[in-house]
Amino acid sequence: MKPVYITHTSAVSPQHQDGIQLFHPLVTDTHGVLRAIEPDYTTEIPPMQLRRMSRMLRMGVYTGMNCLKRSGIARPDGIITGTGKGSMTDTEKFVKELSEYQEASLNPTPFILSTYNAINGAIALQTKATGYNQTYVHRGSSFEVSLYDAQLKLHTAPEPQHYLVGCFDEMTSEYFLVKSKIGYWKADRDSSRPLWQQSGSPGTLAGEGAAFFMLSNSNAGAIAGIHAIQTAYKTPLTDIGREAHTLISRTGWRPQEIDMLVLGVNGDERDLPYYEALQQSFPDTLPILGFKHLCGEYETSGGFALWMLCQLLDGHTLPDAAWYRRPEGQAFRPEKILYYNHYRGLNHNLVLLSNAPVGTR
């Protein structure tokens, strides 16, 4: 399948986002959670809409609208998003009110906004975009499935088109507490050490964020190309390396052309073997970019990874702490990249990306 191209990005994450503030200062976790740094939402969302939106809605709509603004595209041909949980704040509020008011006298707003496609709807209303509009809720593959759908749609489009593709998930106190009871989060976290140096115990860091991308089937102004996407459920540990190599061959690449890995290592000893298995099928000198120590673990953390990769490909220098295995030289720009991320050993995602073709920017 032909590649699709990322032309613009926007993100709200636990790290600083823009210009000289990119990743500076680096934000580390406190009490096992990395919370998103929220921007001034009024720059992208009208006040009368903003008042009704919960935190997740604000983050998602802001990021989507900001990505559109940066791209200069007023109305995308399609809007595709992925989320693991949607707006948890609204879901929790609605469920609590169901109980408190005994299923009577319920506010409609939390219910409306707890639906997964509320952010897509809000962006579509604000931009008057009446084209393809889809939200995927496939747990740890939600974002990657959205990318795949965008690739399919753009592949079949006869003329240049632009799709707004994004993801969002939030960490509420309630959700954090519930998941901590079943061992999701690292109990012995020492935030003075990188997360991957603490992979000898179960649990990881909680995180949240939103990331949006403008995808096109035209390479004009491209930052990166997405060549292949593969999602799978419960891939056996022994098959991970083979699956990656098969995907590379199917794309017409050779494994030795891969010059960088992006891995979702999260410090959980139960999740580490999959990443180790993939690493073992590539040279042990390849630079490896990590991301969950910067954004935390959540179903759509792959959005943050892709956003961070785009910053690198766009000429920004990533902090040393971002690298799991550092490249030689500050000016390192990879050409062919393999991204592998899995969520709790269940949802496995492989994406092949490239630096933008010469002369497209």
Place this chain on the structure above:
Amino acid sequence: MEDLKVTLKQQIIESLNLQGMKPEDIDDNAPLFGDGLGLDSIDSLELMVLLERNYGIKIEDAREGRSILASVQTMADYIEANRKF
């Protein structure tokens, strides 16, 4: 009645999350929908929930609701006449 209107305005501001607005910014007789506060149909549902939760008033007829929710004054008048608590 004056105390009720101030309380009601406060409840409207909180319920509809009208950020930066104070009770004195809402005119008793200004329309809540359209040109006045600019509220919409979802807000009308929120206001009906507000009346039910705080005053025990249940509005069953949508047409009746439209006149009750016309302004703070019409809401206060209806509450005075029909409140359960």
